[in-house]
Amino acid sequence: MSAPPSPGPAAARVPARRDGTVGTGGAGRVARRYQREPDSTRHQVDQAIAVAGRYNRQPLFLFVNVSATHVPHGHCIGDSTDSARSQQAALAYADPHLGRLISTLTSEEPWLIIMCADHGDAFGEDGYRGRGIAHPMVLNVPYAAWHAQSVTLSPHGRTQQQPGH
Structure with a gap:
């Protein structure tokens, strides 16, 4: 019996959708719901502030x-498919709402805020698109963590790190 292939680019690749379609599983249900409710972050932040x-x-x-x-998130720029540009537009949309949440949370202390993604996305790097693949663009997960006292908001509601923090 031969040993399984060692983990590496060839052995770790899982086919990713290259056509930008939405699946039928849990993520697909969320995606279809988001298409019907494109202002969901505002509503999520309103609910979080109330809680x-x-x-x-x-x-x-x-x-x-x-x-x-x-x-x-292609609809953020009027496209039918997702791209790095549409993800940037989605971030630009979410940013002031997250700034509003952070501003509310930091009005009382103490607070510890941690922001992270569940995965990255490939936008054509090495010929791959999407997630569900063992590619550095998917596996490297962005995050930030800080104590609330080290956070300020720009005039546009965007979060900014204080020097020295």
Whole structure:
């Protein structure tokens, strides 16, 4: 019996959709719902602020899953397919809403804020698109963590890191 192939680019590749279609599984259901509700981040942040307000200085773990940056996001720029440009547009849409959430949360202390993605996306790197593949663009997950006192907001609501933090 031969040993399984060692993990590497050839052995780790899982076919990814190259046509930008939405699947029928859980992520597909979320994507179709998002297509019907493109302003979901505003509603998510409104709900998160309402929940946080009910805790009035009590310990709270608040999880917000921002779906705006998850596929599909081509509609953010009027396209029918997703691209790096449409993901940037989705981030630009979500940013002021997240800034509003952070501003609300940091009005009371102490707060620890952690933001992360569940995966990256490939936008044509090495011929791959999407996720569900063992490619560095998918496996390298962006994140940020900071204590609320080190966060300021730009005039546009965008989060900015303070020097030295």
